[in-house]
Amino acid sequence: MRNLDLALLRNFTVIARTGSISLASLQVGRTQSTLSMQMQRLEEFLEQALFHRTGSGVRLTAAGEKLLAHAERLLAGHDEILAEMGGTGLNGSVTLGCPEDYSIAFLPGVLESFFERHPDVELRMVCAPTTDLRPLLLRRQVDVALVSVADLANSEVIRSEDFVWVGRTTEPAILSRTALPLALSAPTTLDYRAACDAMEMINRRYRVAFASNSLAGLIAIARSGHAISVLTRTAVPPDLCIIAPGLLPTLPTIGIALEFSEPRPSSVVKALADHIREVLAAS
Numbered sequence: 001m002r003n004l005d006l007a008l009l010r011n012f013t014v015i016a017r018t019g020s021i022s023l024a025s026l027q028v029g030r031t032q033s034t035l036s037m038q039m040q041r042l043e044e045f046l047e048q049a050l051f052h053r054t055g056s057g058v059r060l061t062a063a064g065e066k067l068l069a070h071a072e073r074l075l076a077g078h079d080e081i082l083a084e085m086g087g088t089g090l091n092g093s094v095t096l097g098c099p100e101d102y103s104i105a106f107l108p109g110v111l112e113s114f115f116e117r118h119p120d121v122e123l124r125m126v127c128a129p130t131t132d133l134r135p136l137l138l139r140r141q142v143d144v145a146l147v148s149v150a151d152l153a154n155s156e157v158i159r160s161e162d163f164v165w166v167g168r169t170t171e172p173a174i175l176s177r178t179a180l181p182l183a184l185s186a187p188t189t190l191d192y193r194a195a196c197d198a199m200e201m202i203n204r205r206y207r208v209a210f211a212s213n214s215l216a217g218l219i220a221i222a223r224s225g226h227a228i229s230v231l232t233r234t235a236v237p238p239d240l241c242i243i244a245p246g247l248l249p250t251l252p253t254i255g256i257a258l259e260f261s262e263p264r265p266s267s268v269v270k271a272l273a274d275h276i277r278e279v280l281a282a283s
Contacts, residue, residue: 097145
């Protein structure tokens with residue numbers, strides 16, 4: 001009887017998710033040549049091509065897509081058996097997506113307490129805006145992601161966060177300018193739309209003077225005093241100030257929610273998601 005090698009399948013899923021043997025090699029701790037030989041072995045074993053190889057990476061063939069769905073279920077079941085029968089906690093891997101501000105504000109405490117319970121879980125992190133995380137979820141390159149949502153009635157909302165105007169002082173001099181310079185994320189993000197909508201509601205002139213999807217970039221611009229930025233309240237560093245109430249229009253409150261790549265996540269993914277809900281709801 002022929003048997004599939006679970007180690008090959010696990011590495012195959014990482015390559016399939018990243019779309020790159022070089023990126024996968026960094027995640028699994030194997031050289032690119034080793035992974036390439038492993039995938040060649042797997043293709044020979046199954047007698048089917050699993051990847052289209054291009055100059056920019058790899059993408060799955062139809063057979064590769066079919067194998068990925070089976071492999072993820074098989075590996076999830078394998079990890080659940082080890083966890084239940086071994087009695088030593090969860091095993092397996094999970095890829096978590098998270099916007100940069102949430103990763104700084106929430107994840108250190110969340111992950112510390114999670115790994116105290118489940119030290120054998122392998123975690124991969126992808127920090128990106130919500131608009132970039134959703135395509136990664138659809139492509140199953142991320143298992144679960146913390147995302148920002150405008151609808152606070154969404155059943156997956158864990159907690160709410162206020163958007164706030166942030167500057168070098170509570171009453172920065174640039175507020176007197178005819179067209180207020182703003183430092184915002186990409187136009188598709190909630191903070192960008194919230195800021196522009198709020199300014200237009202009161203017919204306040206503004207210009208988007210700086211654009212950056214990097215939290216560090218927005219904070220640096222706010223620190224320089226050359227623009228006002230919009231951050232979630234928990235992401236405001238101690239050396240910056242929330243603009244005094246009444247000087248600028250009120251910004252909306254958004255929700256933080258969990259979204260999954262699969263309707264039935266593995267036990268490892270579910271455990272991490274449940275832990276995130278528990279910690280964030282209590283904090």
